[in-house]
Amino acid sequence: MKSDPSIIVKKGRNPGKIVTIMGGVHGNEPCGVEALRKAIEEIEIINGKVYFIFANLAAYALGIRQTQMNLNRAFRHGNSLTGEEKTSYERIRALELMPYLRKSVALLDIHSSSNQRSTPFIICEPHSFDVAKRLPFPIRSHGWDKIEPGGTDYYVNKNPFKGKGICIECGYHLDPEAPKRAYESILIFLRLMNMVDGDKNIPINSAQKQIDASFIYHTKTDFSVVSGSFPDFGRINEGTVIGYDGNRAITAPFDGVVIFPQNCGGPGEEAFIFGREE
Ligand SMILES: [Zn+2]
The missing domain is CATH 3.40.630.10 (Zn peptidases)
Incomplete structure (x- = not known):
């Protein structure tokens, strides 16, 4: 190299x-x-x-x-x-x-x-x-x-x-x-990785949550997140409207979390990721 x-x-x-x-x-x-x-x-x-x-x-x-x-x-x-x-x-x-x-x-x-x-x-x-x-x-x-x-x-x-x-x-x-x-x-x-000095016994962070990133939603036309928006990893229930792709309401397919919801100007963009808390 x-x-x-x-x-x-x-x-x-x-x-x-x-x-x-x-x-x-x-x-x-x-x-x-x-x-x-x-x-x-x-x-x-x-x-x-x-x-x-x-x-x-x-x-x-x-x-x-x-x-x-x-x-x-x-x-x-x-x-x-x-x-x-x-x-x-x-x-x-x-x-x-x-x-x-x-x-x-x-x-x-x-x-x-x-x-x-x-x-x-x-x-x-x-x-x-x-x-x-x-x-x-x-x-x-x-x-x-x-x-x-x-x-x-x-x-x-x-x-x-x-x-x-x-x-x-x-x-x-x-x-x-x-x-x-x-x-x-x-x-x-x-x-x-045992590469530096210092205690290798680092405790587990037991409060840490585990999320499965289940799918990514790509826009068909464009996307606007519903007003009020969501914090990243905000929990929402099945059926809750996340935003609008053109005129069509896009809802949570199951109880889960929304990650990175964002307004999009055109088709094929990454509007949000939807995950499941495990
Ligand atoms: Zn980055």
């Missing part, structure tokens, strides 16, 4: 695991980048090797989420991408980053949200729950690989040795707690 200033490699003096910690997959999310910088400066790796990756450089320089496609959908098989997506900056960047992820037994990918009321939560599949349960988040959710393939965590989960792909959504972009939560998660993650 050629040297790349956006990829900082920190190596311990002893052998150990290889993991990746990423920030800035979306260029308008300063939380991960801030936590990464602090971690690079302050954390001493004792065992193994960490790739600290500043992911979407072009979008970050512009302060926008993405330049040509969502980097967090670009880690898919090329067959499932459109011609435009294949030549996009984000796809090319994903191809550059894939070799690092293929070597990693675990990934911590740090995100934040544009929603001021956003609830911090974890995205991972059940084989990573042992880590997720110890992170300082009120919610862990799974099922995303099937409804939103192509994320960094999806790619690591697909490793032949079944890496632990973990994505953390740390809250609102500008909430000062978000980078703190991210940094604390980095420390816990590295302790659990």
